[in-house]
Amino acid sequence: MDVSPDNMPDNDVKTRKPRAPNSPPISGRATATGRAARNSEIVYRDLRDDIMNVALAPGAPILEKEVTERYGISRTPVREAILRLAEERLVNVFPKSGTFVSRIPVSELREAIVARKALEEVCVREATAKASKSRLMELRAIVQREQELAENGDEHAFHDADNAFHSGIAAAAGYPGIWTMIEKIRIQVERYRRLTLPQKGRMQLVVSEHSAVLDAIETGDGDAAVAAMMSHLNKLQIDIGTFQELWPDYFLFDEQRTQP
Amino acid sequence: MDVSPDNMPDNDVKTRKPRAPNSPPISGRATATGRAARNSEIVYRDLRDDIMNVALAPGAPILEKEVTERYGISRTPVREAILRLAEERLVNVFPKSGTFVSRIPVSELREAIVARKALEEVCVREATAKASKSRLMELRAIVQREQELAENGDEHAFHDADNAFHSGIAAAAGYPGIWTMIEKIRIQVERYRRLTLPQKGRMQLVVSEHSAVLDAIETGDGDAAVAAMMSHLNKLQIDIGTFQELWPDYFLFDEQRTQP
DNA sequence: GTAAAATATCTTGTATACTAGTTATACAAA
DNA sequence: TTTGTATAACTAGTATACAAGATATTTTAC
Known part of the structure; x- marks a missing residue:
């Protein structure tokens, strides 16, 4: 466009330049923290x-x-x-x-689960292929922590640990950005999950499933790891019908997108 | 919180209610167009x-x-x-x-391509399983259109048709929301693609690859369709090093995220 | 002449006033 | 009582003024 800040030779006349912002975001910039306390x-x-x-x-x-x-x-x-x-x-x-x-759009919910499974599959497969020993130890520590939190019944902390486990797998795969994407998708699913979560024994089940995933990763069996993860994520797909009855106007069934 | 608009019994005193917004987003709403001309x-x-x-x-x-x-x-x-x-x-x-x-972060770029492949794989597989005849005809028409645009050398329109093809596959799979996700990912990759696009014969290559994908979908061979699509998308992964030389300060190599 | 400090001016962040559109309510007429 | 209309109050979109910080330039000291 007509901005042209550092393309023009600005070294001929020194005093006239109206302070065009000729400070592009340099790599190692100290103030790159950006929006911290906004x-x-x-x-x-x-x-x-x-x-x-x-x-x-x-x-x-x-x-x-x-x-x-x-x-x-x-x-x-x-x-x-x-x-x-x-x-x-x-x-x-x-x-x-x-x-x-x-309202929670059920069609998007379905797709969000499918997308999450696809992305987590890639992560867990790659993590199996190239996870370092320290990464595996970290993941095992997270699972252990989940076990303890499940015993104490601390649902909130367990939820955080759950996220940490999945995030850790993405990190082990070298895909932290994909975890960011999964988190964005997860926001949509999370409300639904919160409504369905308070089921007895659910935390213990999650712990064992995570442990199974990690077992497979440690043995280096990619297919088994993927299968374990898919089995784990399939638990999200409880039929929505039952919850439709409980909270009828929390869900949206037709499409009707608001923004094209 | 302390909003409580339609929970309180507001039918006892009629004249005092300060117009609490008791109009939730009803399903079949006419004004749901929302942000149109903002x-x-x-x-x-x-x-x-x-x-x-x-x-x-x-x-x-x-x-x-x-x-x-x-x-x-x-x-x-x-x-x-x-x-x-x-x-x-x-x-x-x-x-x-x-x-x-x-700047274009190459690590995110890499991950974006991985994520896109994962999502497109799901779409093309599902599309193969349940695409209707009309959907397939639509896709074939798009490929034909791409062929014509490639011959005319209309790069901009070809680009749109390219998107329409991938979008159509997602739609055929019943995953329009996943296409939305892919589009968000694509934004990141697009700049890189625009820098690498002006290669001779690229459009013709894309047409043949799209055609191969569609062939496999039509024959109902899911694995072949996925393979064709992956082969197509792998073209994105040209080595970045060559373009690093051409535009050295367009890319960002270390991580340094701005927002946590 | 060089370097450091002071200053000027630009930047984005925030607050507030105003505009335009929507919905509920009051009121009138049938 | 019901229905239509007018009005009043509230909404988000926008414009503008001000505040706080950062960079470039100028000035000053040596």
Whole structure:
């Protein structure tokens, strides 16, 4: 375009240059931390967590003004947070009307599970091929931690450890970016999972399944590792019908996308 | 939280209710078109396209003010557009300093290609299993169109048709949402592809590869279809080293993520 | 002449005022 | 009582003003 900052020879006249920002993002830059303590980030995380925990139920309204007053900040950062949520399809913004927590779209849910399985399969296969001993020890430690948390019944911490296990496999495979993608997909599935989670003995089952996956990885049997992981992830596909009865208006069955 | 709009019995006193927004996003809603003509959307798409076309080169600064004046709008919608780009890692925002088009991170690039292959594999396999005759005819028409565009040398239209083919396969598989995910991944790869695209005879090669994929789908051979698709997508993995020489500062080699 | 400090000016982040559109409510008429 | 309409209140989108920090330039000391 007509920006042309460092293409033009700017060394002929020194005093006239109106301070074109000729500081591109240099590699080893100290201030590359970027958005660390931005208010919109805090609001975003809080709202996202509330939505994922179903503390904010699907269909519930989100009032900019209420959030504004709760945090004691202005509309601008709140609005940024809501826009991020809208992109992730966690909320629906109706232009001059209101913002609401989105309902769980079952068709997307199905696809999200399929996509996650595809990505986790790649990760676990690659992890089997090239995981270092230390990585395996880390993963085993996570499984052990899960065991302890399951015994204590600490659901929240167990949930974190669960994530750490899957994240660790992606890291062992050398695919941290793919784990980022899985996490984005997981956001969609998480609300559904939170509704179905409080089943007795579920944590113990997860521990044994994780352990089986790790066993296969350690023996270097890629196919077995993939099979164990698929078996594990298939547990997500409990039939949605039963939960449809419990929370009828939490789910959305037709397609009707809001943004093309 | 303390919103509680339609949970409270609001039918006792009629005149005092301060218009709590008791209109959740009803399913069959007419105004569900949502963001149609929003300025931030226009700016976002234009900037994104410019970045993907490498018209805005990696490292180039993006000045809110310049965009503001170009579109004749205020900073707010421009800012929203830039924030969306920042989430997709197409730009880097340095808080009180400036915004720059991000460099192409080669490690993420590698992972993006792996992820795309995993997702496309699922799509093409499922499409082979359950594509209707009409879907197959549509896909064949797209391939034919690609052939014609390749002969005419219309690179831009060919690019669209290319996307339509992959999108069509996802649709045939019943996974339109997965295509959305692939598109998000594709954004990252697209810039690299645009740099490597102008190779002679590339379009003709793509046509034949697409045709091979479709042949396998039509015969119902899932494994062959997957193999053909993988062979097609592997073409993306040309060694990056050669292009590193041509555009040394377009790529980023170390990790250094900006947002945790 | 060199280097360091001061200053000017740019950048993005935030707050607030205003606009335009939507929905609920009140009210009137049948 | 029901139905249509007017109005009032609330919504998100936008514009603009201000604040805080960073970089480039200028100035000053030596």
